[in-house]
Amino acid sequence: MTFFKINSACALVACASIAGAQDAPAPNQQTDLQLLRKQMIEMQASILQLQAQHAQEIDGLQAQVAAQKKALDDFQKLAGTPVPPLPTDAAQSSSPAAPTAGGSLFPTTDTTVVAASPPASPPANMPSAIPTADTSVVAEPTLGGPPITLTGGGKTYLNISLDVLINAASSTARDLENIEVGDHDPLHRGFNARNTELVFDGAVDPYFEGFANIVFKLDPQNETSVEVEEAFAQTTSLPWNLQVKAGQFFSPFGRINSMHPHTWDFIDAPLVHGRLLGPDGLRGVGAQASWIVPVPWYSQLMLALQNGEGSTGFSFRNRGDGDMFAGRETIDRQLRGVQDFVFVPRLENAFDFGSTKTLLTGISAAFGPNDTGPTAHTQIYAVDAFYKWKPANAGGGWPYVKWQSEAMYRHFEAGRGLDNSFAARETFKDWGAYSQLVWGFKTGWSAGVRGDYLHMGESQITDDPERQSRWRLSADLTWFPSEFSKLRLQYNHDILEATRFLSERDVDSIFLQFEFALGAHGAHKF
Amino acid sequence: MKIRSITLVLAAAAAFLQSAHAKLNVVVTLPDYAAIAREIGGDKVEVTSLAKPTEDPHFVDARPSFVVKLRTADVLIEGGAELEVGWLPPLLQNASNEKIENGKPGRVVASQGIRLLDVPATLSRAAGDVHASGNPHFMVDPIIAKAVAQHIAQAFAVLDPANASDYQANYAKFETTINAKLQDWGRALLPYKGQPLAAYHDSWVYFAHRFGFTIETFLEPKPGIPPSPSHLAEVIGKMKTDHTKAILVEPFQNRKIAEKVASSTGAHVVDAAQFPGALPNADSYTAHMDALVSRIAAALK
Numbered sequence: 001m002t003f004f005k006i007n008s009a010c011a012l013v014a015c016a017s018i019a020g021a022q023d024a025p026a027p028n029q030q031t032d033l034q035l036l037r038k039q040m041i042e043m044q045a046s047i048l049q050l051q052a053q054h055a056q057e058i059d060g061l062q063a064q065v066a067a068q069k070k071a072l073d074d075f076q077k078l079a080g081t082p083v084p085p086l087p088t089d090a091a092q093s094s095s096p097a098a099p100t101a102g103g104s105l106f107p108t109t110d111t112t113v114v115a116a117s118p119p120a121s122p123p124a125n126m127p128s129a130i131p132t133a134d135t136s137v138v139a140e141p142t143l144g145g146p147p148i149t150l151t152g153g154g155k156t157y158l159n160i161s162l163d164v165l166i167n168a169a170s171s172t173a174r175d176l177e178n179i180e181v182g183d184h185d186p187l188h189r190g191f192n193a194r195n196t197e198l199v200f201d202g203a204v205d206p207y208f209e210g211f212a213n214i215v216f217k218l219d220p221q222n223e224t225s226v227e228v229e230e231a232f233a234q235t236t237s238l239p240w241n242l243q244v245k246a247g248q249f250f251s252p253f254g255r256i257n258s259m260h261p262h263t264w265d266f267i268d269a270p271l272v273h274g275r276l277l278g279p280d281g282l283r284g285v286g287a288q289a290s291w292i293v294p295v296p297w298y299s300q301l302m303l304a305l306q307n308g309e310g311s312t313g314f315s316f317r318n319r320g321d322g323d324m325f326a327g328r329e330t331i332d333r334q335l336r337g338v339q340d341f342v343f344v345p346r347l348e349n350a351f352d353f354g355s356t357k358t359l360l361t362g363i364s365a366a367f368g369p370n371d372t373g374p375t376a377h378t379q380i381y382a383v384d385a386f387y388k389w390k391p392a393n394a395g396g397g398w399p400y401v402k403w404q405s406e407a408m409y410r411h412f413e414a415g416r417g418l419d420n421s422f423a424a425r426e427t428f429k430d431w432g433a434y435s436q437l438v439w440g441f442k443t444g445w446s447a448g449v450r451g452d453y454l455h456m457g458e459s460q461i462t463d464d465p466e467r468q469s470r471w472r473l474s475a476d477l478t479w480f481p482s483e484f485s486k487l488r489l490q491y492n493h494d495i496l497e498a499t500r501f502l503s504e505r506d507v508d509s510i511f512l513q514f515e516f517a518l519g520a521h522g523a524h525k526f
Numbered sequence: 527m528k529i530r531s532i533t534l535v536l537a538a539a540a541a542f543l544q545s546a547h548a549k550l551n552v553v554v555t556l557p558d559y560a561a562i563a564r565e566i567g568g569d570k571v572e573v574t575s576l577a578k579p580t581e582d583p584h585f586v587d588a589r590p591s592f593v594v595k596l597r598t599a600d601v602l603i604e605g606g607a608e609l610e611v612g613w614l615p616p617l618l619q620n621a622s623n624e625k626i627e628n629g630k631p632g633r634v635v636a637s638q639g640i641r642l643l644d645v646p647a648t649l650s651r652a653a654g655d656v657h658a659s660g661n662p663h664f665m666v667d668p669i670i671a672k673a674v675a676q677h678i679a680q681a682f683a684v685l686d687p688a689n690a691s692d693y694q695a696n697y698a699k700f701e702t703t704i705n706a707k708l709q710d711w712g713r714a715l716l717p718y719k720g721q722p723l724a725a726y727h728d729s730w731v732y733f734a735h736r737f738g739f740t741i742e743t744f745l746e747p748k749p750g751i752p753p754s755p756s757h758l759a760e761v762i763g764k765m766k767t768d769h770t771k772a773i774l775v776e777p778f779q780n781r782k783i784a785e786k787v788a789s790s791t792g793a794h795v796v797d798a799a800q801f802p803g804a805l806p807n808a809d810s811y812t813a814h815m816d817a818l819v820s821r822i823a824a825a826l827k
Contacts, residue, residue: 035738106712108705110669113641113735131669132705137641137732138673206627209619237624241597292597292620298590300620350590355578358589390587392578395778396750397585443752443780482751483612484651521608521655523615526588 108132158202161519163262165195171509178465179494179507181274182281183217184261186511193218195261197229201520208233213260229260230283241292251282252290252302252346253364254406255384263524265402265438265446266476267490267511271454272408272432275466276380278314282366284342298350298360307335308342308368315378315410316342316368326428327462328417330371342368350526360386360526373415373425382408388526400440407433412457428457428467436474444481450474463501471495488513550686553599553626555610556583558665559636559674561802561811563603566679566696570689571601576617579803580777584655584750588613596621599632600685603678606635607642607662631684636674640664643731654748663800666818667732668704668711671811675700707812711819712737718826722768724761724793726779729800733818743770745783753783765791772825774798794825 113134169186173179177187186192196216204210213230232247250258256273273281286306293299308316317340319330333340348362366380384406391399412428432454440446452472459467476490494507550571554560560575567573574595577586596602596617604610618626625632642660649658664670679697683690719738723730726745734741743764747757764770765787774796775784784795798821799805802814805821 106708106716108669108672108708110736113643113664113667113670113732114639114673132672132708134667134669134736135641137643137664137667137670137735138639234619236619236622237627238622239624241622243620243622292593296594298594300593348590352589352591358587358591360590388587393580393777394585395582395780396752397582482651483655518651521611523612524588525616526590 106131107134110134110138111136113137156202158200159520161199161517161522163195163197163199163260163517163522164515165193165262166514167192167194167267168512169509170511171507173494173505173507173509176509179496179509180268181271181279182261182269183279184215185268185274188220197260197262199520199522203236204233207236209236227280241294243290244287245290246287248285249283249288249304251284251304251306251342251344251366252288253277253282253344253366253380254382254408255360255362255386255404256406257281257283262515262517265404265436265448265478266450266474267488267513268474268492270406270434270450271452271470271472272406272434275454275456276315276408276410276430276432278311278318280312280314282308282314282342282344283312284308284310286341297352298348300348302344302346302348304344304346305338305341306344313342313368315366315370315380315412317371319371323418325370326372326412326414326426326467327459327464328372328414328422331374331418333369333371333374340369342366356391357389358387358526370412370415372417372422373413376413376415378413379411380408381410382406386526396443398440398443398445400438402438402440403436404438405433405435407431423461426457426459426461428459430454430456444479446478446480448474448476448478450476458499460500463499465502468499468502469497471497484517486513486515488515550600550682551598552601552603553595554603555586555614556605556665557801557803558671558811559603559605559678561809561814562665562671562675562700563601563678565700565811566675566693567682568692568696570686570692571682577801579799579801582778583609583800584612586610586613588617592617593620596626597623599623599626601632601634601681602626603634603636603681605637605662605664607637607659607664608657609662631681634678634681636677637662637664639673639677640670643735644728654746655750657749661728661731663729664732666730666800666815667736668708668815669736670732672701672704703812707815711815714819714823715739718823721826722765722770723772723774723822724765724770724787725774725798726776726784729776730774730798737819741774743768745773745779745787753780758783758787762787762790765793772796772822774822776800777804796821796825798822 108131110131110133113136165184167186168191169176169189171179171189174189176189180187184195187194194217198214198216199212201211202209210233211230212228215227215229217225217227219225228248230247230249232245232249234245235243238244252258254273256264256270257277284306286304288302288304290300290302293301307313310318317333318325319332323330335341344364344366346362346364348360350358350360352358362384364382364384368378370376370378385404387403389401390397394400409431410428412430414426414428416422416425432452434450434452436448436450438446438448450473452474455469456467471494473493474490476488478486478488480486490511490513492507492509492511494509496502496505496507498504550567552563552567552571552573554563554573554575556577557575557579560573563571563573576592576595577583604614624630627633637659642662642664645660646653646656646658649656665674675697679693682693686693715737720740722740722743723734724743724745725741728744728746728749730741733739743761745753745758745761747754770791770793772794773784773788775781776799777797781795787793788795797805798818799814802811803809805814805817808814808817
């Protein structure tokens, strides 16, 4: 419909131009006249075609045409009357005189691009073949009043998009769910659809913007579970470089934790992420304040306060599957006060090295109680770094080199469980790290390698399979047919070290992932 | 505690007063707006461009340092027609600078008031990464550049009334220059009016519209989709029948592919660019257009 309106407006403008030209014909304008006539004929043809297709739309259109014609008549009347000179007039009238004495070759206005003629184009300017104004491209004289909004800004209140990840998995392990550590990873041999995201975002009002990410996961029985992964609002214009958000959101901990799986460079979650923060990562309902530190480089301090309950607060107030965690029967520890929240502080700093290289670093921590005892407590610390190189003449986002690494340490006090039913208190000192390098070597292609290590503190008492120290080496190759789809092949070699209760194990897995995205154009954070 | 808060208030007041006398801090998304902002603002403004002149404007990395630049900006000039949609929103979210919010005088959306060409009648990504509001590569039309310059002058005048007359005078000067230059550019390209040109990406529709070229053959089969061999074969056939003499390639596009097509059609590869600063010795808008026009004219000779 918009397209059509502009077309008819153009046709009218063309008519007007031809009429104007006939008033004062100039020999060097013949080609332009022909061009305009040709345009007219083409536009008429398209109008006829559309008439045939949408007969009932024509009535409305004719009304529009009449209105526009009236507006044009008014405008022509206006153009005939003398207009008080504006500063721009001098420029307009002096310019044609300078290059050519007998009128300029090229018009300097064009109402086909600039919706109405600029202020006071003197008629002397008309017989120029090269316009200096063009209302077909530019809406109206902007000086002295705000320009008409023809485009610009969002056209919807709510941006919606859908992102689907489909994985095919092959592995030497029958129990792939014990090898893969993330809940969105391929957990079973065969096809997996563990991450279908529906994303909503938009401005709430002048003060807040809202964001929600609803995830649908299919289990091996093809039952769907729904997860409100994120649903939060954040302030848009607080003073003092402050920003506050509230709702359900990813804790600002490390790098990969707050990234949605479809933006990852590998199909599955790193070991430290899945084992120390939990299969779903660290997120929850709460509030967060961020402060951009007023220094010349990028530096931001964040503090989140979240419930830290359930599987998304894995190392905190999480009762675990079957009310068991770290081998203990967990207690139902209700919130007693502020001290039972999870506190997540983070400081990130970024540095540019020239115009093509950027390093983003962060230190994070998470503190809170856990459910293995009435006084049991957990602390997790992490450092992360992300480096990207992209040349100054990158096309379509390629080529690039990205290096991303994170290291985490968890101090987990495991209590004696419900009614002191477990034999002993233990303190687990668990740590691990991963480092990955991704090379976008050719437009639409990238290749990556990743090394992953997880050290779980020895336990003399529990045979929890999650307490196995392990290595993983991964390599992947990704093809992006466009910005909205990708196909990724990944190979994993896992080495699980022997514990007091479990034997050593080697696993090889191959995954193939397909992603597609529909809807609003996503924006990419750094 | 009290003393501390008083100090904070004083510091803020000092910062405010200082900023009232300092130059307007202008941040632009793309280098063409930077060139225009410098023409209009002269020494009254400090202009920073986020994207580099040689970079693909669709895929600029949202570097964290941009947040710092946007946080302290008095003015943000953006195209607004979805060209920056892939990278600007998260930066603005993080910067949360009230002065450059949508609708504030400090937010200049260059495409406002421009009748964009090629507005799609229906939206489907089967047609590639189309821009719903129309083709956003409009600054290579000097008449549009004048309108944008006027828009910028107006915004500067509102934000910095003390220097309003300077901004208007600079705009008048820019308009005079462009009107005169249009005659030169028009004359230089007039002999080739109506000739077909090929381009890597559909970013020249406004240039074609202004100077009477037909630019409808693209090495990309659809916007944002890399060239495929079968499509290139088609392009070569079409270029031969149309006697297309030039292929426009921007710095971030694959010149090798253009060279291959050129060698099998006898056309010239023209190293063109949308942004001032991308071609040697062409940092201002007029110098850039001079270079563009002379390169195209040379290829069509």
